[in-house]
Amino acid sequence: MRVGERELVARVTASDPPVVIVDGVAHEVTAIAGGRSHVRVQGETAQRIVNLDGQGLPTSAAIGGVAVALDVRTAQAAARDAALAAGRTGGAGGGLVKAPMPGRVVRVLVSAGQSVERGTPLVIVEAMKMENELLATTAGVVKAVHVGEGVAVDAGQALVELDPS
Secondary structure (H helix, E strand, C coil), rough: CCCEEEECCCECCCCCCEEECCEEEEEEEEHHHHHEEEEEEECCCEEEEEEEEECCCCEEEECCCEEEEECCEEEEEEEHHHHHHHCCCEEEEEEEEECCCCCEEEEECCCCCCCCCCCCCCEEEECCCCCEEEEECCCCCEECCCCCCCCCCCCCCEEEEEECC
16 A cells, blocks of 8 residues: 555455554454544554555545545555556567466467567456556567467566567
């Protein structure tokens, strides 16, 4: 999540009450009426009331009457957003097309030795129930295909290597 200029990593446990670990510090959270929560650092007695805006993933919070904008995303959404920010090229650098996020290869659309133009679809990766068509960033010849259909891939994994023309 991003709070102002600070980027924080938070994990929520399934305990009762839930514990939210923010940058290594455990906080117990107890929901109260009106979309508010009591939050206290585990092991301490002082607590704060946090008002969230009632969204599925809140976009703002108020602590002690001071409102703060929040950008809260799941790890998967953050990976997707980073991939989209890099364009639909699958994180390509030079002639290497990489998986933008963890997923499964649905289709391989090219083979080694094949000539491609810039923008040619190379591979379709399914992630979070969405199909992502990864495109050639440059014209060239497919030097190698590193994956096959049905294969699970990690973010940043090499999928197709191009020899630019």
